[in-house]
Amino acid sequence: MNRLDWCSRAGGPLRGSLRIPGDKSVSHRALMLAAIAEGDSRIRGFLEGEDTRATAAVLAQLGVRVETPAVGERVVHGVGLHGLRGSPQELDCGNAGTGMRLLTGLLAGQTFDSILVGDASLSKRPMRRVTEPLAQMGAHIDSREGLPPLHVHGGKALHGIRYELPVASAQVKSALLLAGLYAAGDTEIIEPHPTRDYTERMLAAFGWPITFSPGRARLAGGYALRATDVDVPADFSSAAFFLVAASIVPGSELRLPAVGLNPRRTGLLQALRLMGADIVVEHPRESGGEPVGDLLVRHAPLHGIDLPEALVPDMIDEFPVLFIAAAVASGRTRVCGAAELRVKESDRITTMAAGLRMLGTAIEETPDGAVIQGGAIGAGTVESLTDHRIAMSFAVAGLVATGPVRINDCRHVATSFPGFPELANGCGFALQVAD
Ligand SMILES: O=C(O)C1=C[C@@H](OP(=O)(O)O)[C@@H](O)[C@H](O)C1
Numbered sequence: 001m002n003r004l005d006w007c008s009r010a011g012g013p014l015r016g017s018l019r020i021p022g023d024k025s026v027s028h029r030a031l032m033l034a035a036i037a038e039g040d041s042r043i044r045g046f047l048e049g050e051d052t053r054a055t056a057a058v059l060a061q062l063g064v065r066v067e068t069p070a071v072g073e074r075v076v077h078g079v080g081l082h083g084l085r086g087s088p089q090e091l092d093c094g095n096a097g098t099g100m101r102l103l104t105g106l107l108a109g110q111t112f113d114s115i116l117v118g119d120a121s122l123s124k125r126p127m128r129r130v131t132e133p134l135a136q137m138g139a140h141i142d143s144r145e146g147l148p149p150l151h152v153h154g155g156k157a158l159h160g161i162r163y164e165l166p167v168a169s170a171q172v173k174s175a176l177l178l179a180g181l182y183a184a185g186d187t188e189i190i191e192p193h194p195t196r197d198y199t200e201r202m203l204a205a206f207g208w209p210i211t212f213s214p215g216r217a218r219l220a221g222g223y224a225l226r227a228t229d230v231d232v233p234a235d236f237s238s239a240a241f242f243l244v245a246a247s248i249v250p251g252s253e254l255r256l257p258a259v260g261l262n263p264r265r266t267g268l269l270q271a272l273r274l275m276g277a278d279i280v281v282e283h284p285r286e287s288g289g290e291p292v293g294d295l296l297v298r299h300a301p302l303h304g305i306d307l308p309e310a311l312v313p314d315m316i317d318e319f320p321v322l323f324i325a326a327a328v329a330s331g332r333t334r335v336c337g338a339a340e341l342r343v344k345e346s347d348r349i350t351t352m353a354a355g356l357r358m359l360g361t362a363i364e365e366t367p368d369g370a371v372i373q374g375g376a377i378g379a380g381t382v383e384s385l386t387d388h389r390i391a392m393s394f395a396v397a398g399l400v401a402t403g404p405v406r407i408n409d410c411r412h413v414a415t416s417f418p419g420f421p422e423l424a425n426g427c428g429f430a431l432q433v434a435d
């Protein structure tokens with residue numbers, strides 16, 4: 001893929017109503033559960049991102065017919081729990097940690113072997129967090145010293161385990177629950193802090209008996225999934241860029257309709273409100289078993305905070321853009337308990353600290369967070385290291401910078417947010433491809 005650099009300039013005020021694309025976590029899971037269900041499932045609001053399309057392509061390689069009747073829609077012809085077929089080719093998960101980790105759980109219980117590969121960024125991400133508990137369930141997975149590619153051996157008889165997660169991770173929890181569908185006996189997961197529960201909710205919607213409450217989930221193998229239609233809400237993590245952008249640009253007022261508001265995703269909403277943001281949830285309702293609402297965000301002066309550590313797992317993907325809010329806010333913001341940021345698409349603490357320093361912000365890195373002194377953001381060149389959320393966060397910074405912000409290596413933005421530059425420019429950003 002060719003290199004793509006952006007230049008973000010001062011813009012705004014931001015105005016309008018923006019349709020944010022579908023939720024990435026929900027889209028991955030809807031594809032996987034629909035694939036092994038009995039019957040046809042229709043997914044509406046599907047994220048047309050590179051990550052979720054990679055998962056659809058992997059499932060097609062495994063013998064699942066996935067149709068695209070319209071943009072943002074998939075019809076998945078489920079093959080049943082035991083209907084997947086092995087592929088002689090490698091299964092390419094692209095940039096997606098979620099895709100690779102959940103598929104590893106799903107494939108551990110099959111009769112055939114699979115090889116999962118990813119791009120340069122995914123090939124550096126830790127996989128022992130899934131392979132070790134899966135091995136305790138009886139799976140056999142070879143890795144390159146805990147990194148992809150993963151060779152998942154088939155034909156292993158799995159048995160359920162009771163597993164206390166060492167780190168809060170919805171991906172690990174979900175991988176084990178998917179393997180648990182194929183295991184004898186109970187699989188029980190206990191989390192150090194509750195994480196997003198989409199897998200649990202969706203398994204229930206597909207008719208699999210499961211009990212779950214915040215921080216716990218338990219199911220037994222040996223049932224069947226019944227096809228069901230899934231309505232995917234707009235992705236809160238994508239909405240996050242606009243929540244911060246409208247908060248920091250004077251005169252802004254943005255509406256973001258039908259955004260998913262699962263409480264395990266909305267930590268940034270609470271953090272921004274603690275910083276003084278003006279964000280209102282209008283028409284809170286349920287859609288497809290998930291809480292959704294229309295977000296109305298207006299400019300408001302922000303001030304620094306000590307981020308409550310309990311919010312960290314509920315905003316794990318929103319730290320890059322929170323760092324931008326903190327760099328603009330008056331006073332100091334302190335983040336701790338967020339060491340997981342170091343194993344995302346890039347080391348998000350170091351990448352953000354390096355970029356903000358280039359723009360003149362005083363930021364001190366700590367092992368599990370950062371201390372950020374707010375003030376004016378300057379012009380400069382920053383590296384996104386191909387991390388989509390870093391690229392979009394610095395695009396937000398450019399709106400209020402004293403000069404142009406050049407952002408290198410933005411080619412992966414479409415992994416989670418296809419159409420971001422167009423949507424951003426449509427509401428008042430000044431974001432262009434750089435020469
Ligand atoms: O389960 C999911 O869909 C996700 C869980 C989180 O990862 P971890 O499970 O590694 O925390 C998050 O960062 C990722 O973007 C999506």
Ligand SMILES: C=C(OP(=O)(O)O)C(=O)O
Binds near residue numbers: 051098344
């Ligand atoms: C960490 C992320 O995704 P994944 O783990 O699926 O690559 C993300 O989208 O910020």
